[in-house]
Amino acid sequence: MTMGTIYGVGLGPGDAELMSVRADRLIRSARNVAFFRKAGRSGQARGIVDGMLCEDAREIAMEYPVTTEVRFDDPRYAEILSDFYRDCTDRLCALTATGEDVVVLCEGDPFFYGSFMHLHSRLEGICRVEVVPAITGMSGAWTASGRPITWGDDVLTVLMATLPQDDLERHMQTADALVVMKIGRNIDKIRAALRQVGRYDEAWLIEYATMPGQTVTRLRDAGERAVPYFSIVLLHGSGRRP
Incomplete structure (x- = not known):
C-alpha cells in the first residue's frame, strides 16, 4: 500500500x-x-x-x-x-x-x-x-499598521517576549526595525524594556492582525492594560530611501 x-x-x-x-x-x-x-x-x-x-x-x-x-x-x-x-x-x-x-x-x-x-x-x-x-502573522501586523517595516539597509530583528528583560533591552537598543511576538502576559516586561532603552514612544501595538477585532494603536496610548496572546509590538525602520 x-x-x-x-x-x-x-x-x-x-x-x-x-x-x-x-x-x-x-x-x-x-x-x-x-x-x-x-x-x-x-x-x-x-x-x-x-x-x-x-x-x-x-x-x-x-x-x-x-x-x-x-x-x-x-x-x-x-x-x-x-x-x-x-x-x-x-x-x-x-x-x-x-x-x-x-x-x-x-x-x-x-x-x-x-x-x-x-x-x-x-x-x-x-x-x-x-x-x-x-x-506570517508579523507581516499581517505591519501591513495593518499602514507603514513599511523596513527601508533600504534596515536590519529587521524579531524577538520573543518570553526572553529575559536584559536580553530584550540589548536587542531593542540596536534594532533598526523590530517585531516582538508572543506578547500576552509579557506585555509589562516589554513596556519596561522599551522605556529603559528610550524607544517606548516609537512602539506600535497590533492586536488580532487581519482578524475580526483587529486594533492598531501606539503602545503609549494603550495604557497599562493586559493584551491578548495574538498581539505584536512593532518598531518601524527609518533607513535609506531615495
Whole structure:
C-alpha cells in the first residue's frame, strides 16, 4: 500500500482570504484534518477554516497538555510537551500507514515559530511530509499598521517576549526595525524594556492582525492594560530611501 502524505499547511495571519491557493485547495479536499488547540477551546487554526472542510472530513484535535500552567523554563515543560508531540506523531503516522493523507493546519507559516515544527522534526525519515508556506502573522501586523517595516539597509530583528528583560533591552537598543511576538502576559516586561532603552514612544501595538477585532494603536496610548496572546509590538525602520 502506498504511504500517505502529511501536509503542514500554513493558514497565514488569520484572514482566510490571505491563504495561498494551494493551501485552500488542500484544505477543501482533505479527508483528514489535524489541528492544535487548547483543551476546551475550538482552536484558532480550526476557526480560520470554518466552512471550508468537506462534510465527511475527519477532524483530529491535538490538545496541548499544558500552555501556561507550567513555566516554559521548568524541566517538566519540555518533558510533557515532548511526550505530547511524540503521541501526535504516532497518531498521524498510523493514518499515513493506511494510505491516508493528513492536512495539519498551521497558524501563520509552519516553519516560523509554529507547533508544526516539533512534529516535522519527528516525522522526517518516517513519513512523507510536505510543507505549504504562508504569510506570517508579523507581516499581517505591519501591513495593518499602514507603514513599511523596513527601508533600504534596515536590519529587521524579531524577538520573543518570553526572553529575559536584559536580553530584550540589548536587542531593542540596536534594532533598526523590530517585531516582538508572543506578547500576552509579557506585555509589562516589554513596556519596561522599551522605556529603559528610550524607544517606548516609537512602539506600535497590533492586536488580532487581519482578524475580526483587529486594533492598531501606539503602545503609549494603550495604557497599562493586559493584551491578548495574538498581539505584536512593532518598531518601524527609518533607513535609506531615495
